[in-house]
Amino acid sequence: MRGITKRFPGIVANDNISFSVKKGEIHALLGENGAGKSTLMNVLFGLYQPEEGEILINEKPVKITSPNVANELGIGMVHQHFMLVETFTVTENIVLGNEPKSGLQIDIKKAVKAVEELSNQYGLKVDPNAKIEQISVGMQQRVEILKTLYRGADILIFDEPTAVLTPQEINELIEIMQSLVKEGKTIILITHKLKEIMAVCDSVTIIRRGKVIDSLKVKDTNPDDLAAKMVGREVNFSVDKQEAQPKGPILQVENVVTRGNRGVNALNGISFEVRSGEILGIAGVDGNGQSELIEVLTGLRKADSGRVLLNGKDITNHTPRDISESGLSHIPEDRHKRGLVLDFTMSENMVLETYFHPTFNKNGFLDYAAIDKHAAKLIEEFDVRTPSIHTPARALSGGNQQKAIIAREVDKNPDLLIAAQPTRGLDVGAIEFIHRRLVDQRDKGKAVLMLSLELDEIINVSDRIAVIYEGKIVGIVDAKSTTEQELGLMMSGGNRKQGGGTDE
Amino acid sequence: MNKAIAIFTKESFLVPVIAIILGLLVGAIAMLAGGFNPILAYTALVEKVFGSAYNFGETIRQITPLIFTGLAVAFAFRTGLFNIGAEGQFIVGMVAATTVGVAFELPAIIHAPLAILAGAIAGGLWGSVAGYLKAKRGVNEVITSIMMNWIALYLANWVMNSFFVPKGQQRSEMVHDSAIITITWLSQMFDNARLHWGTLIAVLAAIFFYVIMWKTRTGYELRAVGLNPHASEYAGMNVNRNVIKAMFISGLFAGIGGAAEILGVFHYQAILTAQPGYGFDGIAVALIGGNTPIGVILGAILFGILSFGAAGIKFTAGVPVELIRVVIASVIFFVAAHGIVKVFVKPILKKKEGGN
Amino acid sequence: GSKTEAPQGQTGNAGGTEGAAPAAAARVGMVTDVGGVNDNSFNQSAWEGLQKLRTDLNLPEGNVNFLQSTSDADYVPNLTQFVKDGWDLTWGIGFLMGDHLKKVADENPNSKLAIIDAEVDAPNVESVLFKEHEGSFLAGVVAAKMSKTKKVGFVGGVEIPVIKRFELGFEAGVKAADPSVEVIKIYTGFFDKPDEGKSAASQIYGQGADIIFHAAGGTGDGVFNEGKNRKSKGEDVWVIGVDKDQSLTFGDDITLTSMVKRVDEAVHRVSKDVIDGKFEGGKIVWLGLAEDGVGLADTSSKNVPEDVLKLVDEYKEKIVKGEIKVPAE
């Protein structure tokens, strides 16, 4: 790609970007949130038309006017937000747009066979007849990869493929990528995870604010160097924090049972406690009851039995408002669905849970001046980059949206802060900031409950780590003394530690 | 505040204006195609509306219910609901006002307000049925409100036939004078045009809309729930209650509209053979007005002028009154597809900038 | 301030009449309900009456005109339009316009108005009503005499006094001619929905009736459709039309006879009276068999046998003489 420039209203997303990828390599694209990586790849895939610049494939200039053209040129893209039709089967998704036919009908049998063949060839296990809405995220990603392979892609673009995967799935994906390269495919990988770049990539291009900073061989660099190039300053990876000074329990969860969306028990008598002045991390493979646990704790889902105590007060099945007012804050895992009203202004979003407090609400009338002042303060304090407090939340980048949510939740000065996937999809700079905030909260003597699918994060940030498996805590370990191996084993249901509960 | 005055900002003001011009042009083309003289017709329209005090007064009468139903539709829109049932809410508002107006005898100072209040509450409750079914049973409010329109129509007729219509008549008895909200002196000033306090109430309702929606805690919740129910639930709002509340307030507007029509215009209720149509027209009004209260008032004025003036173009230029529907449709269409309008707006904006 | 007599820029239909009408020429207007002047029913009939007036008196085209209402709220401004414009006579067509016409009449005491099918008590309004029950009685006699299945049907529009008169008269006629004949009745609730009429007719024929009398305006078109459909399948069914001679519209292979209501005559006569200076404000005119305001269509002899027509004439005489009193409500 040569001299690519792509502008959006008010922003130059790609500013004269040139970079090249060699055949058969895995090339990483690294950059902060909003650096312009996705935009660049969308240009390559024909979803956006650049204002300037040209693209060459095998040294021949090409015009990629639509994804169709990209497909024909052998470019396939695995998008971060999967491009899968939830209500279709795996096979239907894969063959969509390229269906084998017999007469007027789609030849579904032939399609299934083609899918099976491909999946065997590349070791991508899928159930061809399962509906997308029924399969795991990891499996969905394999479907995405199969989709590109089915179309005969030679160049595969992965946009943040690991952000949504469990450690096991990440390992599998890395193997898949390596086998793809062996088969002669070329891969462009967008990721924020430097470890992954070091592990699988051959070369890396770093983008900052729409410009290429550097392009180099992975073996000639190291994570600190990459991070510095990406952010423009030194980044501290290990969260430096004092020894925790835990005191009495803030949150006590006793034998909670609840049904999940599919009717079976998602929580099977889960028990644990979080003490003031500590960060409890909950590790586990996605789908083992994490989401349901948070929903029960925050009042969004009913517990069938068991008790939840906050500061000794029973809050089981209380309303979300009641629980929030009792001193619990929650950074939701899906910021777009739960965390923000995207069409509200930033100002309005900053009081989403407190608008009715006397500070903002006078006899049913809202004091917008007070709200604006409050918002301006938070935005300043948490360095949320937004053109103005009256900008709709929708217009902010993901990282800044997340910062805003954290500002709002931390500002409530809760006794317990629940942080679910607090850094998903964020760049290292933002991650550092958020981790810092969680630790600050702990140091103020508050309790923090963090759920994350990323073991690194869990191990780095938590003081104690509880492992959830099939709706139960199967063990609690000290973060300082545990290893990824140990956690991984517990997460897969092996080696259940005894006394899995709390140390009462 | 921004939202309410957004309609006056350069582009968002120009779009409807150009849409109206384009709509009138489409109408002119349709008239030429039908062998009529569009200039004569539009002149007749203007003359009809502004040519005599009586007709001008009657135009105001025509505009008033449109403001109410427009507000009803717009309010629901703002909270993420499509209230296609303003029609039914309007009808039950009429029934309630008639009931209070005919069945009770009270001092005027209480009677008329009570009758209006009854209409408001009836409309609100009728609307909240759709809200309730949506909230509790997940039934699409579009379907329920369409059905509720027809139920309202027949229910109204049943109530009238059973309790209020004298034998051999097709309408209820007159409401008592104490419940009537006609402004007699103003009416006389306008040559007996049927002017009533409902018009003032309509303007107050628009202000009420604005205040509730953008100044109060209730409005904040209603908007949040409409824009993102999941986040609202997370933030501790009762989503279901807010959906019902939104439909209640929406229905309130339409209900007052119905009550005002009875107490101010007809003074009795007739057996209905068809939907009065104000509810559906209210959808158009809300859409032309960009679902803002000021927009609704302006939209209702436009709509009212066009539809009242239609009789003028029939009378003078022989053009079928339905032509006006074509014009209104085109206006809505161009407002909706403002992308098309912007094609026309751009050069104008450019010229202005160049001039400055 | 009002400027009631403001000269309209131009009066006249499309194309207009350039040389303005002679000052003395009379102008008569009418206001219709939503049905409009081509409803195959009394609006149309009334308009035909005015057209006839125009040709008879050789009036310019713009001197008779109509305004169609799109809702109840339109009646008053539409009537007022003619009144304020100084037209010599303004007609309101239909029962439903009664109250509205009264209001306009009271507010404009110097104007002249007239109404069909409703009683309006005002010194400047002449009301014309019809004894539909008398005519319908005769239709009932024909139906009873000619039904092979001993079942006949009635399809009504909206259940208002006018239509009730049709129903009661028809039933009385049937029972008078043959008490063993059963009458099946349906009110569709609409005057302008042929599909409802068709459904009603289908049900009634399905019950074994072979003749249906309708008093449902445009809804009645559906009754004819259903009848025709069945006739083409070989069923021996008939429809009795209403208001006008409907065999002219639907053909005499399906139209047994029609109960004609001479709205056109009435409109023509009263309008002419006004022009001749013989307007009788405040008067309520009832037109029945005696006045030839109602009756069976002249074309009846096509399908109705001689003996039945003779019987009809006998009944007619008795009614006119007052020997039979047909129930009206």
Next chain:
Amino acid sequence: MDWATVASNLVHDTIVFSTALIFAALGGLYSERSGVVNIALEGMMIIGAFTGAVITNVIQDSGSIAPWIGFIAAAIAGAIFALPHAVASITFKADQVVSGVALNFLAAGLAVYLTKIIYNGAGQTTTLTEVFDKWEIPGLAEIPYLGHALFEAYPTSFLAFIIVFLTWFLLFKTSFGLRLRAVGEHPRAADTVGINVKRMRYIAVMISGALAAMGGATITLTTTSNFSHNTISGQGFIALAALIFGKWHPAGAMGAALFFGIAQAIKALVQVYGLTQYVPTEFIFMLPYVLTILVMAGFVGRSSAPAALGKPYETGSR
């Protein structure tokens, strides 16, 4: 009167009344399955009813072929009439509800306006002399009761049922259908595999117009024999309700349409049997609507619309 005859008549009438709704609901199905809200079914039916009546009227001297030509003309007119909705909501990314409302107004105005111009100021077309005659399926129609109920109907009714089947086949068995549904569920996904989202939606909206117009023409060419301002009067909205009620599935939409048809047929039946003595007529008139609400609230509950319904699609390529 035996109950078998009553039932037979009831089913027969139900089919007559449901046919137009089936056409229109199927029309809505195509559009909405592709992600474009179609609240303009009402308007499209009006255009179909109008065109069907006028064209048939003009050529009715040519005999029993006339209604067929009118019917086809209606379908074409409907497809053309749907075009502005497609342009606004697909190309110009307008609010689809607003655009639909505009079309409803336009149809109501335009059709009557043209009628008045064509028929000398009359609010309706003259009564058609040539309309569809009922067909009897040889052999089957002679079966007692069942024959009258099911095998004696207007050709449009048979056609409607055939189109229900064809739609099901097209939607769930062919690649066109797979693509159409993909566009309605996840247009971006469809786009990235090379499906022309906009073109699919244009096609769907135009099919929608054609089918809804056929529904409208069915009414003028079977039950009313003329077109007037209230020939359709709300049936497009009922069809929309049937579509949602039927969960955007061809068979479901058909079932819902039949449900409305039966309620309408019962209305007349109840009067014939003199039940109005016990129940006021108004309550009988209300019946279909009350039943719909009860059924929706009681049994159907949350219905799942196509995921991308109502959302304009931005390619980003501009």
